[in-house]
Amino acid sequence: MADKKKRRRTDPSDSDQQHLPFRNSLKSDEIILQTLKDLCSSSSSDGATGTLTLSDLGLASTCREVADLSLSSVQSTIETLILRLTHSILSGQGFSFSVPSRSSANQLYVPELDRIVLKDKSSLRPFANVSTVRKSAVTTRILQLIHQLCTKNIHVTKRDLFYTDVKLFQDQTQSDSVLDDVSCMLGCTRSSLNVIASEKGVVVGRLIFSDNGDMIDCTKMGMGGKAIPPNIDRVGDMQSDALFILLVEKDAAYIRLAEDRFYNRFPCIIVTAKGQPDVATRLFLRKMKTELKLPVLALVDSDPYGLKILSVYGCGSKNMSYDSANLTTPDIKWLGIRPSDLDKYSIPEQCRLPMTEQDIKTGKDLLEEDFVKKNPGWVEELNLMVKTKQKAEIQALSSFGFQYLSEVYLPLKLQQQDWL
Amino acid sequence: MADKKKRRRTDPSDSDQQHLPFRNSLKSDEIILQTLKDLCSSSSSDGATGTLTLSDLGLASTCREVADLSLSSVQSTIETLILRLTHSILSGQGFSFSVPSRSSANQLYVPELDRIVLKDKSSLRPFANVSTVRKSAVTTRILQLIHQLCTKNIHVTKRDLFYTDVKLFQDQTQSDSVLDDVSCMLGCTRSSLNVIASEKGVVVGRLIFSDNGDMIDCTKMGMGGKAIPPNIDRVGDMQSDALFILLVEKDAAYIRLAEDRFYNRFPCIIVTAKGQPDVATRLFLRKMKTELKLPVLALVDSDPYGLKILSVYGCGSKNMSYDSANLTTPDIKWLGIRPSDLDKYSIPEQCRLPMTEQDIKTGKDLLEEDFVKKNPGWVEELNLMVKTKQKAEIQALSSFGFQYLSEVYLPLKLQQQDWL
Numbered sequence: 001m002a003d004k005k006k007r008r009r010t011d012p013s014d015s016d017q018q019h020l021p022f023r024n025s026l027k028s029d030e031i032i033l034q035t036l037k038d039l040c041s042s043s044s045s046d047g048a049t050g051t052l053t054l055s056d057l058g059l060a061s062t063c064r065e066v067a068d069l070s071l072s073s074v075q076s077t078i079e080t081l082i083l084r085l086t087h088s089i090l091s092g093q094g095f096s097f098s099v100p101s102r103s104s105a106n107q108l109y110v111p112e113l114d115r116i117v118l119k120d121k122s123s124l125r126p127f128a129n130v131s132t133v134r135k136s137a138v139t140t141r142i143l144q145l146i147h148q149l150c151t152k153n154i155h156v157t158k159r160d161l162f163y164t165d166v167k168l169f170q171d172q173t174q175s176d177s178v179l180d181d182v183s184c185m186l187g188c189t190r191s192s193l194n195v196i197a198s199e200k201g202v203v204v205g206r207l208i209f210s211d212n213g214d215m216i217d218c219t220k221m222g223m224g225g226k227a228i229p230p231n232i233d234r235v236g237d238m239q240s241d242a243l244f245i246l247l248v249e250k251d252a253a254y255i256r257l258a259e260d261r262f263y264n265r266f267p268c269i270i271v272t273a274k275g276q277p278d279v280a281t282r283l284f285l286r287k288m289k290t291e292l293k294l295p296v297l298a299l300v301d302s303d304p305y306g307l308k309i310l311s312v313y314g315c316g317s318k319n320m321s322y323d324s325a326n327l328t329t330p331d332i333k334w335l336g337i338r339p340s341d342l343d344k345y346s347i348p349e350q351c352r353l354p355m356t357e358q359d360i361k362t363g364k365d366l367l368e369e370d371f372v373k374k375n376p377g378w379v380e381e382l383n384l385m386v387k388t389k390q391k392a393e394i395q396a397l398s399s400f401g402f403q404y405l406s407e408v409y410l411p412l413k414l415q416q417q418d419w420l
Numbered sequence: 421m422a423d424k425k426k427r428r429r430t431d432p433s434d435s436d437q438q439h440l441p442f443r444n445s446l447k448s449d450e451i452i453l454q455t456l457k458d459l460c461s462s463s464s465s466d467g468a469t470g471t472l473t474l475s476d477l478g479l480a481s482t483c484r485e486v487a488d489l490s491l492s493s494v495q496s497t498i499e500t501l502i503l504r505l506t507h508s509i510l511s512g513q514g515f516s517f518s519v520p521s522r523s524s525a526n527q528l529y530v531p532e533l534d535r536i537v538l539k540d541k542s543s544l545r546p547f548a549n550v551s552t553v554r555k556s557a558v559t560t561r562i563l564q565l566i567h568q569l570c571t572k573n574i575h576v577t578k579r580d581l582f583y584t585d586v587k588l589f590q591d592q593t594q595s596d597s598v599l600d601d602v603s604c605m606l607g608c609t610r611s612s613l614n615v616i617a618s619e620k621g622v623v624v625g626r627l628i629f630s631d632n633g634d635m636i637d638c639t640k641m642g643m644g645g646k647a648i649p650p651n652i653d654r655v656g657d658m659q660s661d662a663l664f665i666l667l668v669e670k671d672a673a674y675i676r677l678a679e680d681r682f683y684n685r686f687p688c689i690i691v692t693a694k695g696q697p698d699v700a701t702r703l704f705l706r707k708m709k710t711e712l713k714l715p716v717l718a719l720v721d722s723d724p725y726g727l728k729i730l731s732v733y734g735c736g737s738k739n740m741s742y743d744s745a746n747l748t749t750p751d752i753k754w755l756g757i758r759p760s761d762l763d764k765y766s767i768p769e770q771c772r773l774p775m776t777e778q779d780i781k782t783g784k785d786l787l788e789e790d791f792v793k794k795n796p797g798w799v800e801e802l803n804l805m806v807k808t809k810q811k812a813e814i815q816a817l818s819s820f821g822f823q824y825l826s827e828v829y830l831p832l833k834l835q836q837q838d839w840l
Contacts, residue, residue, distance in 0.1 A: 149822070155643075155679055156822045157672040163818035166770040198671035198694070200620070202647045211642020212679070222631020222649055223575075227622045229644030230675055251618035252577040255650055259575055259632070274618070350586040398583035402569070402576045 020400055021346055023408050025415075029265060032415045036243040036266060039417070043244075043331075044293035053325075057112055064100055064118045066323050068233070069188040075150040077186050078143055096126035097139050100184040100322065107321045109370040114330055115315040118184070118322040138178045141168055146182060149194040155231045158195060184322045191232050191283065191326075201228035201273040201281030202254065205263035206242040207288070209235055218269065223258050228271075232283040238291045241267055245288055247332065248272040249300040249309055253394045253405060260406040266414060269294070277312050279320075282327045285313060289329045296329055297419055299410075302337040303355070303391035304362040307372070307382065310334060315371045333419035334378060336409070339385040342392055345409065351396040355389045377420035440820055441766055443828050449685060452835045456663040456686060459837070463664075463751075464713035473745075477532055484520055484538045486743050488653070489608040495570040497606050498563055516546035517559050520604040520742065527741045529790040534750055535735040538604070538742040558598045561588055566602060569614040575651045578615060604742045611652050611703065611746075621648035621693040621701030622674065625683035626662035627708070631655055638689065643678050648691075652703040658711045661687055665708055666830075667752065668692040669720040669729055673814045673825060680826040686834060689714070697732050699740075702747045705733060709749045716749055717839055719830075722757040723775070723811035724782035727792070727802065730754060735791045753839035754798060756829070759805040762812055765829065771816040775809045797840035 054060045069077070085095040100106075101121040109116050127136045145164055149156060158179065162172040169175040183190050190196075204225035207218040212234040216226050229235055246268050248254045254272040257263075263270055269288060273281035289296055298313070300306030314332045316324035342352060355363070363386045372378050385391065397405045413419070474480045489497070505515040520526075521541040529536050547556045565584055569576060578599065582592040589595040603610050624645035627638040632654040636646050649655055666688045668674045674692040677683075683690060689708060693701035709716055718733070720726030734752045736744035762772055775783070783806045792798050805811065817825045833839070 152822075154822060155675065156818070157675065157815075159672050159813075159815045160676070160818040160822055163771055163813075163815045164822070166768070166819065196675070198675065199622075199644055200694070202619075211644050214640040214642045216640075216642065220634040220636075221646070222634045222636065223651055223654060224619055224631050224647040224649030226641070227644040227647045229642055231643055231679075234643060252579050255575065255577065255616070255618065256580070259651075274620070348586070351583055393579075393583075395577075395579045395583045398576070398580040399586065402572075402574060402580055402584070 020404060020408055022412055026408065026411055027415055029411075032266065032411055033243070035417055036414060039295050040243040043295035052113055054110075054113075054117065057110065059110065059117075062120050063108065063110075064120050064184065064187075064322060065325050066183055066187050066189050066192075068326060069186070069192045071150045071153060071192075071194070074186060074188055074192055075147060077188070078147045078150075081186075082143070094126065094128040095136075096124045096128075096132075097136055097185065098122050099125050099139075099181050102180060102184065102319070102322060104318060107318060109315070111370060111374055114371060114374070115324040115328045116318060116321040117324055135178065138168060138174060139181065141165055142175065142178050142182050146193050146195070153194070155194045155196045157198060161195060180320075180322070189323050189326050190279075194231075194233075196230040197279040199228050199230040199280040200278050201271060201284065202226060203228055203269065203271045203284070204254075204258045205246075205269040206240050206267050207269045208237070208239045210237040211235055219263070223255065225254075225258055225270075228280050228284045230280050232280065232287060235284065235287065238288060240269060240288075240292050240294070242269045242292070242294060244268050245285070245292075245294050245296045246270045246335075247285065247296055247298040247313065248394075249298075249306055250274065250394055253299060256403070256405055257410075260403065262406050262410070266411070275309075277309060279327065282313060282329070286326060286329045296332045297335040298332050299335055299394060300337070301391070301393045302339050302342065302385065303393075304359055304366055304382075304385070306337075307334075307366055307378070308362070311366075311369070311371050334381070335413055335419045337392055337394055337396070338420070339381045339388065339390075342388075342390060345397075347392055347396050348399050351399045352390045352392050355385070355391050359391060360386060360389060375420065381420065440824060440828055442832055446828065446831055447835055449831075452686065452831055453663070455835060455837055459715050460663040463715035472533055474530075474533075474537065477530065479530065479537075482540050483528065483530075484540050484604065484607075484742060485745050486603055486607050486609050486612075488746060489606070489612045491570045491573060491612075491614070494606060494608055494612055495567060497608070498567045498570075501606075502563070514546065514548040515556075516544045516548075516552075517556055517601075517605065518542050519545050519559075519601050522600060522604065522739070522742060524738060527738060529735070531790060531794055534791060534794070535744040535748045536738060536741040537744055555598065558588060558594060559601060561585055562595065562598050562602050566613045566615070573614070575614045575616045577618060581615060600740070600742070609743050609746050610699075614651075614653075616650040617699040619648050619650040619700040620698050621691060621704065622646060623648055623689065623691045623704070624674075624678045625666075625689040626660050626687045627689045627712075628657070628659045629655055630657040639683070643675065645674075645678055645690075648700050648704045650700050652700065652707060655704065655707065658708060660689060660708075660712050660714070662689045662712070662714060664688050665705070665712075665714050665716045666690045666755075667705065667716055667718040667733065668814075669718075669726055670694065670814055673719060676823070676825055677830075680823065682826050682830070686831070695729075697729060699747065702733060702749070706746065706749045716752045717755040718752050719755055719814060720757070721811070721813045722759050722762065722805065723813075724779055724786055724802075724805070726757075727754075727786055727798070728782070731786075731789070731791050754801070755833055755839045757812055757814055757816070758840070759801045759808065759810070762808075762810060765817075767812055767816050768819050771819045772810045772812050775805070775811050779811060780806060780809060795840065801840065 054063050088095045106119045106121045125132045125136045162175045202225035204218050204221050211229045251274045257270050298310050316328045366372050474483050508515045526539045526541045545552045545556045578596050582595045622645035624638050624641050631649045671694045677690050718730050736748045786792050
């Protein structure tokens with residue numbers, strides 16, 4: 001019987017695909033595409049979470065948020081601030097900065113917004129005080145350097161900033177921390193200050209955008225894809241005929257999908273930060289979601305770390321809570337690999353990995369987090385993970401053949417609208 | 421006097437540039453360009469090191485090297501091998517693989533080639549032997565999987581390969597190690613086996629090339645640049661009007677040069693692996709150097725680690741010595757930051773870092789390495805580093821202003837032909 005089957009097929013490379021689990025459950029691409037069109041139109045019509053602001057919730061006076069400001073506004077805000085300090089000095093009162101507190105006691109998860117925000121507590125940083133004189137000197141110097149960046153209109157990294165005055169800053173954590181203070185004080189994002197993070201993300205698929213004036217067509221970026229620019233303020237003119245954004249945790253899965261040009265079969269934009277999300281990729285994802293109004297489906301490992309990554313994209317990291325509005329992408333759907341997929345797709349026992357004590361602890365901690373609790377489906381999945389004590393990487397799907405991910409698993413997930 | 425100077429200048433952002441050290445030593449760009457043209461023409465005419473082979477040196481019979489093979493040759497080589505094994509089995513003798521040894525005892529640094537190569541020692545891996553039965557089973561399975569990749573003409577990562585048979589491979593180090601064995605046995609590069617490394621490098625500047633059929637113009641890649649493709653076999657059609665390749669260790673320096681479009685002032689191709697060189701970037705650099713016949717100038721940190729990175733690009737890493745011919749780029753010039761630059765460019769004391777005990781040990785170890793010893797200039801620089809016990813990052817140049825690197829340091833280095 002097996003012989004007969006083999007003889008019928010002319011392409012030998014296809015012979016092994018007959019035995020792929022669930023291959024027979026796949027409907028035609030047209031049917032799957034219709035599912036995606038429905039998802040896409042519902043995503044562009046609601047998007048309520050995305051547009052809700054602190055003022056809508058009556059929180060504007062008790063919470064603090066930064067915004068993208070133009071270089072000239074940053075410049076004039078700094079000038080106004082310094083002018084005020086000068087007046088204060090000339091009137092014999094010395095000077096002090098009012099610096100928003102960024103401690104976790106001043107942070108708040110807002111369920112309606114589905115992200116962490118900063119409350120409005122501030123503290124004074126007087127120059128004429130032994131305990132704050134150094135920090136206020138550092139703050140003044142950072143303000144001066146930022147002003148210089150705005151005048152020249154160039155971008156630098158945090159490391160560059162540190163090296164402009166090592167004698168004063170002493171070590172980079174000090175200049176980094178004051179840089180965040182300055183963001184909060186001026187009420188603008190770190191990108192508005194022209195201080196950028198190094199990039200590591202890549203993007204490929206149905207997206208056209210401009211990077212520093214150059215038009216980039218991401219369907220024509222081969223397998224390597226386009227490196228996501230470190231400075232979001234020079235990214236613009238986004239156009240796309242995609243039906244969704246596929247956010248991929250790992251490089252290996254990204255490569256598979258890029259080589260198979262998955263985005264041509266199911267119009268999408270594929271993006272990855274190759275592990276822990278960096279600021280540049282988070283800003284880029286947010287911009288795509290906002291401008292193109294596309295649903296975002298996430299493909300991460302089935303372990304607590306994968307869910308953690310999803311949460312950073314979704315509702316932000318604690319140490320940059322003041323900028324959560326710009327860094328987070330609301331309403332990301334968890335497509336896979338989900339703990340329930342392990343049995344559902346019969347992932348072989350030897351491709352599952354036992355969770356370590358630390359994994360289990362991280363999983364349990366996540367169950368206490370607001371952003372997980374508000375999604376009953378996620379809670380259920382995470383409970384299953386902690387109960388079975390099993391995790392699995394995206395690559396575990398390779399046990400059914402190298403292209404199982406792009407040819408069966410993802411199409412079936414999309415067809416069944418199997419996201420949470 | 422200072423006032424007068426300031427009043428004369430209309431652009432306030434330029435006022436600080438008057439005090440930049442060595443700015444006045446800079447000649448016109450035309451003069452510097454002529455220097456680069458000379459370098460470029462000498463590089464394309466000699467290139468002796470690049471074309472010298474093991475056979476030229478009479479080492480072909482005692483050393484082993486792999487080559488890029490087409491998919492169909494890999495396929496037929498595997499088929500021939502398996503046929504031979506089958507004959508052996510049918511004649512009642514069982515089967516065994518002859519596997520080249522990849523241990524350090526079987527490695528050799530060849531000064532004429534300036535890289536590490538593998539000698540010709542092999543060992544037998546019989547199936548009918550308790551100590552080798554598992555490894556020969558793994559080898560057979562890997563051969564089968566590679567054959568499948570060739571038939572389908574798709575690329576996978578080592579991680580994918582591992583997951584196709586976790587039960588057999590047990591852990592990834594085993595499948596990785598046998599994969600390297602198979603490369604050596606078949607006499608072809610790992611890229612020829614369609615097993616790829618994940619990419620992390622980026623390229624920008626005066627280069628046009630094709631990635632999986634898409635033409636990429638690296639002058640139109642904005643600030644983010646083009647991600648270097650993971651699979652070199654689908655990279656081709658390289659064209660360039662650059663005069664040199666600038667190999668940069670770190671992301672921050674790359675961003676500075678990309679934003680300033682340094683490649684438009686001095687026609688060059690700028691490439692970085694963002695730290696430790698990955699296989700994809702090494703293959704890409706090698707291909708650029710070979711096809712475009714351009715000199716390669718390296719900008720790395722002034723520490724033992726920077727020199728180590730230079731050496732991996734230049735003469736290869738020990739664990740992939742069998743493929744050093746394809747992975748290494750001969751004749752890379754050490755442009756900066758060199759230990760002697762610290763005093764020469766008056767890098768402020770506080771921007772230099774004290775070397776740790778480990779740094780100093782690494783530095784001394786490097787002094788014993790053949791690839792350092794053969795370049796007297798490098799030995800001198802490294803001796804200076806170990807003596808002064810000081811290191812410095814590329815970013816230390818930011819202490820003279822954010823654009824000092826692109827506006828003064830690099831142009832002056834080029835003008836003075838200050839590379840080793």
